[in-house]
Amino acid sequence: MRKTRLARLIAASLLFASGSAFAATAYVSNEKDDNISVIDLATMQVVETIEVGQRPRGLALSHDHKLLYICASDSNTVQVLDLASKTIIKQLPSGADPEQFALHPNNRWLYISNEDDALVTVVDVESEEVLAQIDVGVEPEGMGVSPDGRWAVNTSETTNMLHWIDTATNELVDNTPVDQRPRHVEFTHDGKLLWASAEIGGTVHVIDVDSRQEVHKIKFAIKGVHPDKVQPVGIKLSRDGRYAFVALGPANHVAVVDAKSYKVLDYILVGRRVWHMAFTPDEKQLLTTNGVSGDVTVIDVASLKPVKSIKVGRYPWGVVVKP
Numbered sequence: 001m002r003k004t005r006l007a008r009l010i011a012a013s014l015l016f017a018s019g020s021a022f023a024a025t026a027y028v029s030n031e032k033d034d035n036i037s038v039i040d041l042a043t044m045q046v047v048e049t050i051e052v053g054q055r056p057r058g059l060a061l062s063h064d065h066k067l068l069y070i071c072a073s074d075s076n077t078v079q080v081l082d083l084a085s086k087t088i089i090k091q092l093p094s095g096a097d098p099e100q101f102a103l104h105p106n107n108r109w110l111y112i113s114n115e116d117d118a119l120v121t122v123v124d125v126e127s128e129e130v131l132a133q134i135d136v137g138v139e140p141e142g143m144g145v146s147p148d149g150r151w152a153v154n155t156s157e158t159t160n161m162l163h164w165i166d167t168a169t170n171e172l173v174d175n176t177p178v179d180q181r182p183r184h185v186e187f188t189h190d191g192k193l194l195w196a197s198a199e200i201g202g203t204v205h206v207i208d209v210d211s212r213q214e215v216h217k218i219k220f221a222i223k224g225v226h227p228d229k230v231q232p233v234g235i236k237l238s239r240d241g242r243y244a245f246v247a248l249g250p251a252n253h254v255a256v257v258d259a260k261s262y263k264v265l266d267y268i269l270v271g272r273r274v275w276h277m278a279f280t281p282d283e284k285q286l287l288t289t290n291g292v293s294g295d296v297t298v299i300d301v302a303s304l305k306p307v308k309s310i311k312v313g314r315y316p317w318g319v320v321v322k323p
Contacts, residue, residue: 024281025322027068028289028296029056030313036070036081037296037312041280041321044298044308050086053079058100058143059318062125063107068320069125071098071112078112078123083322093130095121100184102143102152104167111152111165113140120154120163122170132170136163144185144194146209153194155182162196164212174212179203184276186235188259195244197232204232204246206262216262218246225251234276238283243301245286247274254288256304266304270297275316281323289316 023042029052030037036056038048053072056079060069068081071094078098080090094101095114098121102111109131112121120140122132137156144153145167152165160182164174179201186195193215194207206216220230231249237259238244244257250273256266271290274297278287285307286299296316298308 026278026287026296027059027320027322028312028316029059029070029318030294030315031055031057031073031291031317032314035313036068037316039296039310039312041285044310046310046312048086049313050081052081052088053077057317058098059320060101060103060110061320061322062103063105065322068322069101069103069110071101071318073097073099073115078110080125090125090128092123092125092128093121094123095119095130095133099141100143102145104145104152105147105149109167111143111145111154111167113143113154115139115141115157118156120152120165122152134165134170134172136172137161137175142182142184142196144187146187146194147189147191151209153185155185155196157181157183157199160198162194162207162212176205176207176212176214178205178214179217183233184235186237188237188241189239195235195237197235197246199231199233199249202227202230202232204235204244204257218257218262218264220246220248220251220255220264220267222248222251222253222267225253233274234288236277236279236286238279238301240283245277245299247277247288249273249275250292252290254286254299268299268304268306270299270306271295271309276318278319278321280321287319287321289319291315291317 026039053075055074058071078092078094097116137159139157142155162176179198181200234247271293273292
């Protein structure tokens with residue numbers, strides 16, 4: 001009896017130590033509160049709130065995970081938060097109304113969409129120089145950079161196109177038409193395909209990167225949810241190539257898609273007005289930001305079930321996870 005109890009205590013201690021060693025931290029931008037909620041993913045609780053610029057939306061981590069880049073949209077800047085000191089150390093010249101951005105694999109070039117000016121601004125985060133401003137379509141929003149660093153792709157909400165920018169020259173070289181109001185792009189980990197959400201179109205386009213042509217279009221239908229509420233926004237692709245997760249906005253669900261067959265496998269109920277998502281480092285959990293309900297839903301990827309709701313600030317928008 002005593003040995004059994006001791007064994008259980010040792011097992012529990014090892015489990016706790018293992019969890020602590022690999023505990024990650026999530027950072028969530030709250031666009032109505034002008035702050036960042038910091039979530040300890042070991043306890044699934046908000047442990048800190050950091051004041052930032054006005055209307056924070058897009059978030060990105062530097063490749064060494066030491067810096068957090070923040071689109072402070074109404075402050076017309078990209079702020080750089082040092083995660084060790086938890087202080088803003090730089091205000092980068094982002095162009096007007098930055099909403100989303102993507103960091104080049106070289107860890108220096110930041111491609112920023114400027115919604116009000118129909119531009120993509122390229123900033124060197126080390127020198128703080130503006131390297132280029134590239135004319136794109138009306139209301140640019142989504143940004144992605146390919147894993148090999150060759151392409152930066154922007155979405156324009158009103159022009160309904162994906163704009164392909166050659167990062168060697170910072171010139172616009174091609175456009176791919178998509179359905180109405182494209183909001184987000186995500187490259188597969190091998191860089192061969194690009195997934196793009198069309199919010200008002202209610203679809204996701206899968207694009208062949210070499211030809212820049214569509215190879216598949218995915219549609220969604222949730223029982224009991226009006227089609228007008230099915231509005232794809234954020235996309236996350238698992239490293240193993242098995243799943244694509246698509247946030248469906250006011251439908252309050254995340255779609256689970258077989259990333260090889262493009263078949264919709266399931267819909268996961270989350271909070272209200274789901275925007276964007278981030279995996280934990282081991283990809284065992286997926287976090288969603290739910291703007292209207294002001295919370296983050298934690299999804300268990302193995303079971304495809306929501307396991308936790310974490311209250312954050314008003315209108316959570318972006319989320320990243322630091323290992």
